[in-house]
């Protein structure tokens with residue numbers, strides 16, 4: 001039996017990106033029960049991709065009760081619904097086999113990975129204060145994407161002089177704004193910029209200089225996205241809610257690396273249950289952005305462990 005439940009987890013603080021603000025993580029939890037065993041998965045429907053809690057729940061509820069992971073890949077498109085079910089089926093397969101998912105997937109034993117910590121979009125003053133509070137963190141990901149981000153950039157660098165910085169514009173810049181900012185991103189030691197311009201305007205990236213690595217997020221969903229990224233992006237951000245699960249995420253990582261893309265593994269505002277499978281995809285990649293639980297006031301039990309070594313692999317009781 002497959003069941004899907006909407007759940008809400010409070011954030012520790014209001015979180016803002018160029019598209020809006022939120023105070024809670026609204027997720028769907030999928031439970032698959034077979035032969036007395038239960039597998040769990042989580043997804044975050046995203047309006048940007050035409051998804052809502054209701055539409056995604058309906059996709060899950062429309063699946064045959066006994067569907068297996070191979071059939072699932074054709075039954076649903078890449079996206080949040082397939083993600084939660086795919087991860088729940090992996091969890092169930094591991095429990096049935098008495099093994100961990102990484103073993104079933106033929107991966108090496110996972111270890112902790114340093115993750116980005118994301119700073120919400122705000123005034124330069126509030127971003128500088130947030131950067132100073134988190135200046136001990138090795139990598140800060142800062143949300144930008146407005147026409148006047150220069151002061152925010154300077155403020156974050158002043159607040160956290162030693163942290164590695166990556167920038168996520170969430171499609172908020174025009175080619176003109178990005179071209180003007182790019183030399184300053186370099187000057188301030190920004191390591192990479194994520195989705196500077198709208199996904200529909202990717203062709204512009206082929207025409208302008210890319211002095212620092214440019215990473216495709218909203219423009220890269222699954223392996224079918226790769227041909228359109230050629231000559232425009234240097235890196236891809238793999239998120240399970242876009243790939244439609246761990247199965248396609250592992251395939252996308254292999255295909256992207258084979259085509260010479262650098263790899264980042266990211267997340268939506270979700271709980272430890274959503275991060276646990278992503279930690280497997282994140283092993284050995286260049287940028288890990290699995291900080292969802294760090295922004296929550298409440299999480300799953302048991303949660304993933306986060307410490308100076310970064311985000312740790314899941315215990316079997318949580319997932320996998």
Ligand SMILES: CC(C)C[C@H](N)C(=O)N[C@H](CCOc1cc(O)cc2c1C(=O)N[C@@H]2C)C(=O)O
Nearest residue numbers: 019044045046118266267268269289291292295
């Ligand atoms: C907890 C962080 C925000 C997660 C990660 N570091 C990150 O930056 N992810 C963003 C995706 C932002 O997530 C959004 C944006 C939005 O407009 C609406 C939502 C969410 C979300 O997670 N839930 C709601 C639907 C990124 O890389 O772009």
Ligand SMILES: [Mg+2]
Nearest residue numbers: 168194195217
């Ligand atoms: Mg992004």
